[in-house]
Amino acid sequence: MNGSSDNARRNLKRARAISGSNEARTVYAEWAASYDRDVFSTLKVTGTDTIADLLHEHSADPESTRVLDAGCGTGAVAARLKMHGFTCIDGIDLSPDMLKIAHSKRLYRHLTEADLNQPFDMPDSPYPAIVSAGTFTTGHVGANGFHNLFAHLKNDGLMACVVANPVWQGDRFNRLIDDLPASVLVNRVEATMQDGEPDAHMLVLRRN
Numbered sequence: 001m002n003g004s005s006d007n008a009r010r011n012l013k014r015a016r017a018i019s020g021s022n023e024a025r026t027v028y029a030e031w032a033a034s035y036d037r038d039v040f041s042t043l044k045v046t047g048t049d050t051i052a053d054l055l056h057e058h059s060a061d062p063e064s065t066r067v068l069d070a071g072c073g074t075g076a077v078a079a080r081l082k083m084h085g086f087t088c089i090d091g092i093d094l095s096p097d098m099l100k101i102a103h104s105k106r107l108y109r110h111l112t113e114a115d116l117n118q119p120f121d122m123p124d125s126p127y128p129a130i131v132s133a134g135t136f137t138t139g140h141v142g143a144n145g146f147h148n149l150f151a152h153l154k155n156d157g158l159m160a161c162v163v164a165n166p167v168w169q170g171d172r173f174n175r176l177i178d179d180l181p182a183s184v185l186v187n188r189v190e191a192t193m194q195d196g197e198p199d200a201h202m203l204v205l206r207r208n
């Protein structure tokens, strides 16, 4: 392993060991500047593009669909959605440092600092589409956050999320999705890194 790969793995490991929102702010403040290089160039994370592609596949009219990107980070989901023709994307994230980088890319209409683990307000809620990558993961956001987010989904709206296996199992997502007023369009376990082991659920729901 070379130095940049060591650093990227160390940063990923540190993020996965986060426990709680205050620690998340600190860890992402320190990771923000090298996040894109570490995650996409070095670690070759693919889950972000996969979930954006799935949202696109199930969207009838991307151009007129307002999307909320939850845990938007530096904006990688929005970059992919824009490629697919989405034009109106709002982002929320806990980390001001990650949001600053997202802002500099001019991909989002509005960016809001919010903690998914608490109920939060969005002026334009409910949304016809919600997407999230890398946020329903160890030490970040689980079932409570999922319910907080689902509350912002319009009837008939689409929600596309990557949910890491430990969160899926630990927070009993099988039961959670059975109890939601929603139809499951996609639920498959896949690798979120190039050549990696299957480690997360790619979940797409339509709210009834």
Ligand SMILES: C[S@@+](CC[C@H](N)C(=O)[O-])C[C@H]1O[C@@H](n2cnc3c(N)ncnc32)[C@H](O)[C@@H]1O
Pocket (backbone or CB within 6 Å): 021, 024, 028, 039, 048, 070, 071, 072, 073, 074, 075, 076, 077, 092, 093, 094, 095, 098, 114, 115, 116, 117, 132, 133, 134, 135, 140, 141
């Ligand atoms: C692994 S990054 C994923 C970023 C982006 N979606 C991507 O695919 O590159 C996880 C993001 O979740 C955010 N996050 C962590 N805990 C959060 C919380 N409780 N509420 C909102 N965002 C949170 C972090 O600040 C970080 O930007």
